[in-house]
Amino acid sequence: MTYACTAIDSDGFILESHYNTIPSLFPSALRSEVFALLHELDSLPQNAKITVTTDCALLLSLWSLYVEAPFIPRMLNESNHLLWSSLRYLVSQKNLDVTLIKVPAHADDALNNHVDALAKAAHTDSSLSFQLLSEPIAPCILQFNSLSVDMNIRKFIRDIFDAKSLLTLVILPRFNSNSSIFDIDWACTKFCLSNNKQIFSHRNGRSAFCAFRIKLLLDMLPTLTTLQRRRPHLYDPSWLCPQCNSFPETLDHLWTCPYILPDFSLFNTFKTLLLDLRSKYLDNLLSATPLISLPDSFVDEFTAIDCWKCDPPSISCLRLARELIPMSLTGFLRTYFSPSTIWSILDTPLYNFHFDLYVQIWLCRSIFFHHWELAQGITNKVKSSAFGPSPISHPSSINSPDSSAPSLATVSLDSWVSWVYSYIIRGGSWISHLDFWRRLTVQPLLRISFE
Template sequence: MFLDHIITKDHAFLYDYNTIKKSLQHKGGKIPRWYTFLQDHITINNHRLNVELTLPVIQNPTAARPSTPPTSQEIIYHTKRLQKWVMAWIPMKSALVYGKLLTTTHYPNCIPVSYIEHWIYKDLSSIVRNDTPRSLPTTIVQCPGCDQHFSYYVGDLRPKCILQIKHQDLLLVETLSKQKKLNLTNVNNRDVNSFQLLKYSHPSYRISAYNDYLIQNKKIPPCIDLPIAPPAPNQPYNPNDNLISSLILQDSIISDLKNLALMLSDFTILQFYTDGSYQNNSTGNELPMGYGWILANHLNDNIFYSGSLKFFPSSTKAETMAILTALIVKAHSGDHYNDSADTLAKAGRLILTPTTINHEHLPSQTLTLEWNEEIPLDKDVRKCIGTILNYKKIEHHIQHPSLSFVKDATKNNLIDWSLSLKWFNFNGRNDSTSEKHTKDLKWKIRCSTLSLPTLDILNRNYPLLINNNITCLFCDSDPESNHHLWTCKSTREIIKECFIIMGNNLIDLLNKHADKSLLLIDDSVKFSKTFRWAYRDEELHPVAILLLKSFITNDIIGIFRSHFNSLKSIIKLLLPFIHECSILFKMNIWKKRNDKWKIQRDLLGLTKKSFKDYHQTYRHNPSAQPSSRNRQRNIRDFNYINPFNSFHNFKLSKDFLYILFSSSNFLHSGPFFTHLEANDEITYNSPLSIDACLFYNV
């Protein structure tokens, strides 16, 4: 039992218990103690409440309401010229009621209460055609009398059924003109004054009223994404429910689509606008594909849907999913809406739960290959195999001991890999065949893989020339290595000056091109993890070290995202800025280091020719050749082989070998088979070994 069951509509009086008892299932027994308590504490004489229960109306932008009349001791009559047509959701009946506004009372210390002439929805069509979709007029007629009638109404007694409803629960309904009613061809010869023709459909009004009721009772927020279908216990079984449950895997998406199917089950003609969105360079907080659709011919409902897709991205797949979800919601259906559908599709990429088709349900498909029991191979295997194998390649890449910092940074979500890839392929020079671009690319690769020719690497490769003289050229205390180069105490001031210069340049860049939040640009840069340490003279932050090693971090992407609306604008300005940073690091740190190295090299009496002819000069000297144990350790810990160009680091597990052989184009598999011929350590002990040999001998 709720508050509305025990007080009057105007929130002014407590009902007599005999009135309350009529709505109870068990009507026997004495007056309960809770009623006596309320009567003693919240009422004065004649059951008048001594507390104010006025609740503010929550603003619902999708609902139009009649204006609230001012407080008055008199009854407010709505004359014929000012009469409005309204509707309201009745929770006790789980039904929608229509009516014509007659009078309203708004006494002091009470909420306004309105009295409406009750009208009901009735289909007056004389022609019923079940062989084709059709659009039927929405007509309402006077209620002949029902159990909702308020018997104590004081006023015009000609209406047969009058309802008492809180004024704030009423929503406006738009009726069409008398001429529109005269133009109806499928209505029997009826007096045009005996019915009203509404602008939208009855299911449309029903959804709107029910959702407004939920909003006013704080059961859903007013900005809810999807409308909720009103309860209908006698609703016939929807045949599309089984199709939705069988075709979609995610429970949350199944629930959303079933709810939409329930809302649309009463509609006759549906007109959908669908669209898909594909973004090749999607970021970490969005998926590559999004889709969406919007219902166009029932404007009052604002019914739409959007979602995302994950595997094997393409624009065609996104478009297809938009059409599929629209069809399974309603199996039969029929520019501003194109823009709305496009917006929904783009927003769908931000939905973190991607829609996945259950391939076991497809009757025309006898077999579906799956990778890792997760990714269905719904494309040509030879087209999708590159993506699958890249997972293993990148795994072997970051598992290399010398690249453990990359693995740790990836686990901590510090690196933006999609934009780092674009950065590695970026050409900051005007000429595509520029020698400077080749040097830039070499610098990026060596920085990111810790393969700059520092003294520890030179000593490993040319032990008789360096002779363990690997002391840092800057600090003269610690051994020089790729990592020490960026963390050396003597280079800290140089690096700090570089980051302050970069930070100031970035502030100027953002002030010139930013789309939003111009007043926060200084704080965005100077308080970011990448630059704050330099401005505040703190310890070098790990994301700054990653930038020194030619990786684009999520932190610096966050600075750009705070001031630009599109990823396209970010990429356009970010990559040239990172290119300037890379050149600045190279000129101020590595070039100074090389100048010091040239001085030491001259003191040691070494030249470039000494390194070039090293293996030929010392090939008979056993000291020049490391022991087998050290050689294996060096190969394991230091040697870097790009897994995207070589198969030497691969462990050919059974499933990997099967996929590789079953999808290879043998006319273009030279590198792989050359590796098989040269590798004496591979053995084929699986049952597939005979078939593998047959494949190999083709």
């Protein structure tokens, strides 16, 4: 980022112009404006009087709120609160008389255009070397890996724990038993999982569906193979799928079971729901505003993505059924749409898809499975009274030496530090800086200093 400012006398003659680069921490246009103002005030003598013109209306409103008015704790919730604290300190210590005036932006104001040109020139001036005016003046300064955290501190702490929690989730063996975790778009997956909190909350009568989604994601649905692993004294490990009696009833088998009733087939129902999801996505994509014009081949290329291959289902298809968004899907769409557009388009239809899986497949299977249990003499009374070994480890957490599961050696356990570090430097959200391959050489450090 850069900033620029020009000093003029009372007759309108330019006395001095200055531009420089500033650290790209939490980048924003407002931050550049505040830095320019901080530079000007820092160069003034005691008891000086100055009139500052700017085209940033937000700078004027925040100046009156955080500098001219008495201190309010709300300022600590704002981005750039360290800069605002420094401005308050300079104005108070130097007894400055500062007046801010708004000039129209893009109104062909000569001086405003001059300053804009200086700021642009700073981007190409390789001789610039930023020197911090002074240490930020604030009652409390939070640092992350030696970088001052100049944003809402509570939100920043929450982001750290969110990033660590996501990393803990994605490195679970259950997510890489068949393919690499790098094939999953975790940012989009997290958005879809967290964006419907009210829709499937416990308060609206859908607590069972809420539990279904969580167990589906974590591969913890009580399929026969799961029950055989947890309670082998009740469920014979040699039993196969109660419906087709041909394959073990795993999570993936739920959607591919070949058992067919006269008017119902699990596999055909799954294919119908998946292709319906693809059609809804296509309709929404074709009606959305793309970054570039969609080619004539867009529909054919979209329908050819491997996550739509359901006969037999591809790994990406089975992961989509678990609400794990394949990277192949979002990677293709990023060529034509912004991430926010992609996420908003994928979200609601995917939620409805899983609700249909729950109603049309899982509930029907559960009714059949209940009657099958009764036929085997496994009643609720037997379940509650039978105590035996109950291992709860996930099957994919125990890998044989010749297992083809990808190694997690390439996934750094401190990757979350990289995400947060990039988020500080480059802005945006930490979720947009996921990088499982990068390992920082610095140690994660959260430091608080008090003045």
